[in-house]
Amino acid sequence: MDYAIVKTGGKQYRVSPGDVLDVELLDVDAGSTTELDDVLAVSRDGQMRFGAPNVPGAKVVAEVQSHYKDRKIIVYKYKAKTRYRRKKGHRQNYTRIQIQSIETGG
Numbered sequence: 001m002d003y004a005i006v007k008t009g010g011k012q013y014r015v016s017p018g019d020v021l022d023v024e025l026l027d028v029d030a031g032s033t034t035e036l037d038d039v040l041a042v043s044r045d046g047q048m049r050f051g052a053p054n055v056p057g058a059k060v061v062a063e064v065q066s067h068y069k070d071r072k073i074i075v076y077k078y079k080a081k082t083r084y085r086r087k088k089g090h091r092q093n094y095t096r097i098q099i100q101s102i103e104t105g106g
Helices: none
Strands: 003-008 011-015 020-024 033-036 039-044 047-050 059-069 073-079 084-090 093-103
Touching: 011 020
Parallel strands: none
Antiparallel strands: 003 011, 003 039, 020 093, 033 059, 039 047, 059 093, 073 084
């Protein structure tokens, strides 16, 4: 099982070819491909390669399927006895990508 550990949007993901995952918003058009260069580890044919911090020459090629906003979450601040109340909503932007290939560069 070939897989890689990539970092994007401040989070780390374990990805394999064919995986579909939602990551923080990427500035790439839907339908195009993008390369994730921040590869922390690669497993190919049972052999692990770890980077310090990144694996040199390794990249993950992914196709951008769509951009969307997540459901709204409500943030509510309240302090008792002081008439302080703040209600605010937030919708996070995400990009849905499908992993095409993992290239080790060597």
